[in-house]
Amino acid sequence: MAEELKPGEAANEISRRAFLAALATSAVTATAAALSPLKGVADLPTLEEFLRLHYKELTPEDKKAILERIAAQVEKDYGVRPNITDPPPIPGVEFGYALNIGRCIGCRKCVYACAKENNQSRNPQIQYIRVLQMRKGSIDVESSKTDYEGEVPKDGFYYMPVQCHQCRKAPCVKACPVQATWQEPDGVVVIDYNWCIGCRYCMAACPYGARRFNFEKPEIPKDELNPEMGYLSNRPRPKGVVEKCHFCLHRTRKGKYPACVEVCPTGSRKFGNLLDPESEIANIIKTKRVYVLKEEVGTLPRFYYYFNL
């Protein structure tokens, strides 16, 4: 530049340089000020978490080390030593769920048992099950209410709880750009909480509103933490990832019922192996009047509604 100057412009050039220098200094200061909120970061991922591979790429040794690290972290954060496992799907088992719509009284015991079992954030509240209070004679979800209060069941209403339907043709699995959610051989659609990038495309894809996002760091009171944990199910989740019902796989893969089935006071909730012709669930599908919600979207849920007649 300098060689292009006429002699009289030299002074101008100096003041221009001074001006640019001042500009650069203030730009740096302003940038530092803009970045200052980062000082408050409390949940920066560790290097190991940052580099951790996808669940399916972990070796058994990796998994063991990771489970140990998570256990130590939970103990540090909550003062409880968890029993964290990663139970594999059981060969020859495909889980199915059936809900007796004629018996459900809308008490929401399942909602709270689920939240407790699965270490869902209490603040902000995250719940996997939503109970719809429907007007009798109507199947229009738009006229339903989920925020009803007072004694149940109310006259003139019936109740339809909705949670993840573990669809055979799951739109959420198709949507995920990074394969952070997939369907296991036993039919459960799971999420790798350490792989999810938080784009929420799966939430847009889900026709049942089953997925929940951690808009902030989940908060669970120390004394309410459930120490029986699974890697793909109820271990504490980080901020910024999606979660949802996983049929309590840390229980069901060990032969127990999901928490919601166990707690239901009316026996409306039935769960079992669809591939076993002798199972209660197979029997219900064979003998009862069964329907699936939003059949027209063609996702083939493993979650059925039925009624006695």
Place this chain on the structure above:
Amino acid sequence: MTQAIKDYVVFVGRCARKTLDGDWRYYLWMTALTAVSLLGLNAYCKQLVAGLTVTGMSDQVSWGLYIANFTFLVGMAAAAVMLVVPVYVYKDETLHDVVIFGELLAVAVIVMCLLFVTVDLGRPDRFWHMIPGIGRFNWPISMLSWDVIVLNGYLALNAQISGYLVYMVYLKRKPASIWYIPFVFIAMFWAISIHTVTAFLYVGLGGRPFWNSAIVAPRFLASAFTAGPGFLILTLQVIRRLSSYKVTDKALFMLRDIVQVSMIINVFLLLCELFKEFYTDSAHVASAKYLFFGLHGHYGLVPWIWTAMVLDSAALALLVLPFSRRLRYLSLACALAIAGIWIEKGMGMVVPAFIPSPLGEIVEYSPTLNEWLICAGIWAFGMLLYTTLLKMTIPVLTGQLTPQKSAPMSIESETVWHGNFRDTA
């Protein structure tokens, strides 16, 4: 080879120095844009620390203003193709000298798109999960993985084309066809693809009837070819006022033809969609009803969409009437169309699909101040980038920046180049 790279780096460096030249208006503009960008950065840092809870989004309305802006901007980027086709396919030279500005706009706008997607991520630290080869890319199943590919590909194509052509002008060499013609033709189809894939992102979701409509991709393209060239009409007028680069009225009016036809098609397709929704009056009309008339006492988006309808109608009227043969009215029409389409395609397209939720809940969405600041920041940064790119290339295109470092200025050049460039004054 290394010498070629060195020369290119010197070229970019010399162009970059040009961004320091300008009068007080230029400095004011750049300072203002930097300030707004930093405000956005500050707001984003707050979001990083607290989580997406600082936005107005919820489990029910899980996408908002970020994705709305993203959708609109993908269209702006695709619009460059409407300048390329007349020049390269029909050999019509009217737009020849302004094509480059469309391509540079595409570069800046794609960067904005990528930023809008990034700020929407709950875990931006895990971006590498999306990198093919290193991460675990759900391609070809996930439409979002397609979007990642087409957007980055389009960015690369436009950077290559404009980077190469401007460099050839600088060297006063005739560009070798092999280094840009194939890219230009690929970019033509690629431009259509970026907006089609973005539309398919929505169309492919059977659980959202408002989006699950085959007409979305054509609608996106029509609105893109209105807003993009419309934006260029405004930009080109600024360029010719503030620099010595010549932009003919003829070029502006050719763009007017494009904007005019696209706007007519855009409004027509919108009416087709509205007919299907409201005449059928099935359960699936709920989102459209919420958008236009409100649903069960909730009217959150009604003011937005009717503002868009008024802006669109006014723009359409101006564009089809002879008024818009006058530049002042043409500019007004373009500004109205851009604003109208921004609402129609953003808040009017992305948000209503979530309301009512699949379970019939009505949870309304309105962006928070922090969200607005982040959006403003990205827009300002995009404009900053576009201005910088223009500032770097225009001196080359006007012949003021050549490999001869201290070329003597001829008298003719002083009278011809009377722009805001200090070197020529």
